[in-house]
Amino acid sequence: MGAGDVMSAREVLTRYYRYANSGRWDRWCELFADTMVMDEQLAGRIEGRDKLRSMMTGMGELYASFENNPLHVVVDGDQAAVVSRITARSASGKPIEAAVMNYFRIENGLITYMANYHDTLPFQVLSQS
Template identity: 50%
Template sequence: MDPRETLEKYYQYANAGQWMDWCDLFAENMVMDEQLAGHIEGLATLREGMKGGLGGYTEFQNKPKTMFVSGNEGAVVSHITGKTHLGEEIQCGVMNYFRFDEEGKIVYLANFHDSVPFKPLFDPNNKAAQ
């Protein structure tokens, strides 16, 4: 798979809630710097973290607006919409940076966005965060 196809599948699987298929897009030695989940190393760690999906969401969509690919690097500007278990709506613009191996698997991902809209998911006083 080439990097552009990988990116298209990344958003397709995420929006369908197909988290194990989504994990298959990453290389075994992957590294992710996820603004909310933190630093993640290794596909086994990522798979374990994604077993329960995105927890806290009753709805989740991450729609790409602009996609760039050059060699083994890519970037996507997207928009997340979601709803928590308490019905709180989340809207947020996102910028993801990707690096790929020779097989088109993701070896590095960093994302950047406003974290304030996600606060209800991480507030210990909020039942949706539990």
């Protein structure tokens, strides 16, 4: 993409999952607007890309492996919903499997709002590691 080009909502989502699955959390954070808001089931409300970036710095240490694979993607203008499946291992090797539902608002090629819904039980192994 050239300078000034704006990614489509579908391209933003493609990169969102590609960057997450390759552990490129800095690039992942760049997909969010400076004034983004995220309602995350485990972390609560996150406001601002700088706060998100600081939270994501430890992501590599939490997981020995991490994959979030989209199963169903619906894009409607500047809104999208993705049903996905997380398959991961905690740093100590404990398995994590969770069904996920994410809602996105994307404006000018950046995520401005995201809500994340999933079963929290599988993630309890992170606090037990």
